[in-house]
Each structure stands twice: as structure tokens, then as C-alpha cells.
Amino acid sequence: MPIMTDLHTELKASIIEQLNLEDMEVSDIENDEPLFGDGLGLDSIDALELIVLLEKDYGIKLTDPKKGREIFESINKMADFIEANRTK
Amino acid sequence: MANLGVEHWVRIKNERIILDGEVIFSSEVDIARFLKASFKFLNIKYPKFHKMDRLSKLGFIASEIVLKNNNIDEETALVFSNNSSSLDSDQNYQESVKDFPSPSLFVYTLPNIVLGEISIRHQLKSENVFFIEDEFNANLLIDYSKQLIESKKANKVLCAWLNLHNDEYDVFLWLSSESHKKEASEEQIRKIYDADYD
Numbered sequence: 001m002p003i004m005t006d007l008h009t010e011l012k013a014s015i016i017e018q019l020n021l022e023d024m025e026v027s028d029i030e031n032d033e034p035l036f037g038d039g040l041g042l043d044s045i046d047a048l049e050l051i052v053l054l055e056k057d058y059g060i061k062l063t064d065p066k067k068g069r070e071i072f073e074s075i076n077k078m079a080d081f082i083e084a085n086r087t088k
Numbered sequence: 089m090a091n092l093g094v095e096h097w098v099r100i101k102n103e104r105i106i107l108d109g110e111v112i113f114s115s116e117v118d119i120a121r122f123l124k125a126s127f128k129f130l131n132i133k134y135p136k137f138h139k140m141d142r143l144s145k146l147g148f149i150a151s152e153i154v155l156k157n158n159n160i161d162e163e164t165a166l167v168f169s170n171n172s173s174s175l176d177s178d179q180n181y182q183e184s185v186k187d188f189p190s191p192s193l194f195v196y197t198l199p200n201i202v203l204g205e206i207s208i209r210h211q212l213k214s215e216n217v218f219f220i221e222d223e224f225n226a227n228l229l230i231d232y233s234k235q236l237i238e239s240k241k242a243n244k245v246l247c248a249w250l251n252l253h254n255d256e257y258d259v260f261l262w263l264s265s266e267s268h269k270k271e272a273s274e275e276q277i278r279k280i281y282d283a284d285y286d
Contacts, residue, residue: 008258019192041135048191056188 007079018053019046031076039074045074059087092233092272095244097280098153099255100126100146106285107153111198119255123149134209141177143170143252144205150261151206151246155237158263161214165242166203167232167234169219172253174199202250202263224249233264249281 012026015035019042033039033041036047047065050072050076054060071081099106103122105113115125123145127137130152137148147168177196184190195201198201207216215236218227233245248261260281264272 020138022135045192052188052191060285 005079007082008023008075009084011078012077014053014057015050018049031079032074034074035072035078042072050078054082057088058082058085060085068074092230092237092245092264092266094272094280095158095263095265095275096154097260098147098150099280099285100150100257104285105129105149105153105182107133109283109285111285112153136205136208139192140205141174141180141193141201142257143174143176143199143250144196144202146257146259147202147248147250147261148205148209150248150250150259151210152180154246154261154263155210160210160212160246160263162211163242163244164210164212165214165233165236165245166206166212166216167219167229167236167250168200168203168217168244168248168250169221169225169229170199170249170251171221171223172251173220176203176252179268196263200256206246224278224281226274230264230274230277 006029009026012029015021015029016026018023021040029040036042042050048070051062051065051068054062062071071077096108103114103116104111105126113126113129115122117125119142123142126149127145130149132152137145138269140148174197177193181190181193181197184218199220200216203216203218206212207214217232219225219232221228229247229249233242233247236242236245244263244265246261249266250261251257251258262272262277262280
């Protein structure tokens with residue numbers, strides 16, 4: 001049974017809103033689904049928006065954008081990173 | 089000089105879409121809802137549409153309608169113009185700067201981004217240009233198109249006046265080529281632009 005926390009749901013809702021993923025609902029995004037490439041099909045501008053989202057909502061400043069590749073791999077990875085580093 | 093004709097044209101203004109003189113869609117709502125409803129009317133799947141700025145959405149919808157039943161090749165050129173440049177997106181971006189600058193708004197702070205969006209959608213690898221003019225200047229668009237066709241840089245040209253300012257949109261887009269049904273003289277083009285279509 002996959003672990004689904006409030007943070008996972010909150011993240012999915014934020015991503016849908018922030019990245020204008022019209023016609024998509026929270027339940028459409030799997031926790032371990034790749035966000036880029038074949039998964040949600042996000043692009044490089046979306047990656048920058050996710051960096052902004054981390055800072056705005058969770059007070060995490062990503063100094064090395066290259067780390068994004070790992071952090072933004074899936075909702076699970078993002079949630080783990082946020083839990084470990086959030087300042088708000 | 090080449091004698092250019094209009095294959096098809098579209099007007100988007102006052103909550104209506106007119107194709108070749110006939111109203112094909114209308115929805116008396118604000119611009120955001122109008123764009124959404126127009127996209128739904130097109131009945132296509134293209135998630136990227138929802139990420140575009142409003143100027144690009146207008147250009148996308150207009151070109152989609154005109155090119156729907158038209159065969160164009162990758163050399164089809166784009167010659168666009170307007171008065172307000174990308175001011176609508178510039179202002180939105182400026183607003184976001186007060187909080188967190190938005191990368192996705194920033195990428196639309198140029199008027200010619202819409203040309204890129206249309207080129208990606210229709211896989212064009214052609215000449216394109218976006219003029220900023222005080223008002224609709226048919227002569228400029230016609231002359232530039234003629235030059236492109238005469239110099240063999242394009243067989244067809246998608247011309248447009250694509251303006252958006254203070255939520256008011258004024259779009260006139262037409263497909264121009266040498267094989268014509270209707271001569272695209274400055275007077276003819278001006279007449280289509282000025283008509284009310286009530």
C-alpha cells in the first residue's frame with residue numbers, strides 16, 4: 001500500500017496549479033511516476049517553476065539547480081526532500 | 089511583383105470567431121473564459137496550450153482554425169504585427185517580480201514567442217517576423233509577404249494582426265499564397281479587417 005501523506009496531496013495540487021496542468025487532477029498523478037520525460041511531460045521551464053515553488057512554499061533555496069534532476073524525479077522524492085529540508 | 093491571394097482568413101474580436109465571413113463561434117464571457125471555450129471548441133488535445141500566455145493563445149487559436157483544412161509545408165512563413173507588443177505578459181511578469189519572479193511568465197515577455205508556438209505546433213522551419221506598428225498596416229504585411237514569396241523563401245505566408253491590450257483582443261489572420269481565390273490587395277484586406285460581420 002503506497003504511503004499518501006497530506007504533503008503528497010498538497011504537492012500534487014500545487015504542481016497542477018503552478019504549472020497550469022489543465023484537465024489534470026490530484027488522483028491522476030502517481031507518487032512514484034516520473035514528473036519529467038514520459039511521465040507528466042514537464043519541461044525545463046516547469047523545472048524552474050518547481051524551484052520557485054520549493055522556496056515560496058517551503059523556504060528551501062536550491063543553490064545547485066543540477067540537484068533538481070534527483071529531487072524532482074517523482075512526488076515521493078520531492079516530498080522526502082521537503083520533509084528533510086523545509087524551513088516553513 | 090507577385091499577385092497574392094487570400095486562401096482563408098479568421099477574425100477574433102468582441103467574443104466572436106469569424107471564419108471567411110461566417111461566425112463560427114461566440115461566447116460572451118471575459119477573455120480568460122473566452123480563450124478556454126475557444127480552445128474547447130477546437131476539439132484538439134494540446135496540453136501546452138494551457139501554459140501559453142494570452143497573446144500566444146489567441147495566435148494559436150486563430151492559426152489552428154485557418155490551417156485546419158489547409159495543406160501547408162514547413163516553409164510557410166509567419167508575418168505578424170500588433171500595437172501592444174507583449175505588454176499583457178510584461179505586466180503580469182512585473183507583478184510576479186514583487187513576490188517571486190515567475191520563469192513561465194518571463195518566457196512570454198516577447199511578442200514573437202507566439203511565432204515559436206505556432207511553428208512548433210505546425211512544425212514550421214520558416215522565416216518569421218513580428219512588427220510593432222501604431223495600427224493595423226495591411227500594406228506592410230502584404231509587401232513583406234510578397235518579398236518572401238518572390239525571393240522563394242516561402243510558398244505561403246500566414247499574416248496576422250494580433251493585438252491584446254487591457255483584456256481587449258483584436259485578431260485578423262489570413263493565409264496568403266500566389267494561387268488565390270480572392271486578390272489580397274491592400275484595399276481588400278483593409279475591407280475584411282474593418283467589416284462588422286453582424
